[in-house]
Amino acid sequence: MKRVVLGLFAAVVLHACAAHEKTGDRAAAVGDWKAAYASYRQALASEPDSPEIKLKFDAARTKALQDARQRAQTCAQVNDWNCALAESDFALSVEPGNAEIASFRAHAAQRVAMAQLDTAVEQAQQGQYAEAASLMDRALELSPVPEVKAHAEDVRRIITTQGRAQADRYLHEGNFIAAHELAQLVLRLDASASAWAQNIAAEYEHFITEEVERLSREGDAARAQRDWGRAQQSYGAALSLRQGGRAAPLEAYVRHMALADQRIAGRDWNGAAEAYHVALRTGQDDGFANHQLERVQLRPYRFVLHSVLVTPGRPDGRAWVGASNDIFTRLANRVTQMARQRGMTDLVKDLAMSIPHENRPQLRIEVHHPDGMHLTTQGRHGIYTDYGAEFVAIANAFDNRPVGFRVYIDGPHGSELLGSVDVPVHELVERRDVSLEGASILSLRLSTVSDSRQPGPYGGMAHVVPAPPPGARPPGARPPPPGRGHVASPTH
Incomplete structure (x- = not known):
């Protein structure tokens, strides 16, 4: 039995190898050396002792590396640094130890990072603080050189200064959620804003507590009227602001009560009974689910x-x-x-x-x-x-x-x-x-x-x-x- 399994496994591996090799052959025929390189590499991994596949792989690797370096240089000449960076990244994946490619890649990464920071400055000045911070982070990951760090500091300063003022305006307008989100962003970029951010967080928590209770009361009113859909919407809105609390089991209760109604409409009595059982297990029933369960039971x-x-x-x-x-x-x-x-x-x-x-x-x-x-x-x-x-x-x-x-x-x-x-x-x-x-x-x-x-x-x-x-009645029968x-x- 073991021999049979091993034989089947070998057959599967050989089939996969042949498929990758054919894919590589098709890519090589049209000069798509990157795709050919990737396919031959998979084929060689399945059959590492094949001299024919190794020969094809080496040829595709050389061609793919040449193409990538040439395209990188062409992209750089027209200041398409994103293209240059992508091509140099591929070239380094093929030949990781090539110092010349690594140097070119570092230069391309710096140019891309500086362009991203230029865009981040524009976004920050337009009030798009989260987007600006995200671009700033990506730029610093791309290139840690001093020029990039200095430009990133410009972005950080705009976000923390203007963002702090905007958060205060949100707070004054009663937009506590936006104020809190922006304050947390400012705090991430400027630890000295801790006390200010904590004050906004306290206002935010107070608002959330009251809003969750308001939405929960709306859910209670709808639940009392057996309006399960409206109740579920209200409890769901409360949970979107804060997980847990009394809204969680109530949302589960009304959701399964609504499901029971749907199943009753479809005459799925057993499904409705199961939904009522789940509603009862939430511990939120006022007797109605139990009553409905009794009514839906077939007898x-x-x-x-x-x-x-x-x-x-x-x-x-x-x-x-x-x-x-x-x-x-x-x-x-x-x-x-x-x-x-x-x-x-x-x-x-x-x-x-x-x-x-x-x-x-x-x-x-x-x-x-x-x-x-x-x-x-x-x-x-x-x-x-x-x-x-x-x-x-x-x-x-x-x-x-x-x-x-x-x-x-x-x-x-x-x-x-x-x-x-x-x-x-x-x-x-x-x-x-x-x-x-x-x-x-x-x-x-x-x-x-x-x-x-x-x-x-x-x-x-x-x-x-x-x-x-008529034809089946006896003759003369009425x-x-x-x-x-x-x-x-x-x-x-």
Whole structure:
């Protein structure tokens, strides 16, 4: 196994060597000796015993060195000292011990440094103190000769004198951050400004403390309104001024609360729950995250269809079934009026039960389950009927899937849709006991309770089986009522 590994490694090295050599050959063919030198050097490092590669490397090295020296001289003649410095740096990397190149490089570095200092003087006079100081530092790194140091002292003097005056103006204007930054720059260049810089630092610290607290209070107000985005912005601004403090855990709290909202919008219940858990771990929850965590947890719920009360008659006043008369009309008007004014009271139920038998339709309710099942109750006579039918589904307080209820009147000639009501699952989960209304439905009473069963069970209802295609019905069989399928026997 070891031999195999070593063989593979050798193959990789040889492949890399060949690739570098080919790259060097292409560069040499067009006279790009710097690139050829670099490629042959890599190839030689991979295969140091190759006489062919060593020959190519030596030739490229000589050519690259000649080109660099020639270009350096050409650049110097036109006062392009940055170019001259770059070329001499390359030449020294090829031949480090060459005193002539080193001397030329030192002269080029001095000229570049002096030009940088000229620019630094202009920047300092224009109030660009940080940029001027940066150029001054780079110039001193390039060339430590006395001429450069003397010119750098001019830059330092302008920065410390004019910068100190500008920092005082910033302080007077209330721009404490700019005053402090400039004072620290002046202090770095002039140790004698220590006491002055300390006074500005004290003013700055006082301002930062008050500003952090102000921003944190803004975050508190937004957090109280559950405006997580605005709260995060305020706490983040406080942290940008000073890390740590009370804003740090609060920013983490509102950030994860906002994340939970985003995941809820995408129906990522598990992701939302995790975000609430992280928010709780910050120790900043006032009970809301814990409440939301409870609401987002998926669990089985039992939805119970208790009863339905419909209008005694059609919109035009006629009874749903049977002939209308004065007694029916008076009772119908009374039931409808009291139900709409007082809701489902015992008196309304008694009045509904007083409707003449011949005017009591056979009511049946079909349920469109949130998981896609289509269920139905048995038909029962009366404008008010009890069912006690139920089904179980997995849901939470954010589930916006609709549950549909369709109330039908069954008769000898088929089924007639009396009215329908749709309600989102989360409303049933949150409210627990509801009475829905719609069109001719005066009250459809439902309740919701937690259940230990898995989704799917139902009671007091049966599946509505889709009707088969016309060709699949046995000869002579009657088609199902319009808009419905076959109904199995309800379970109890």
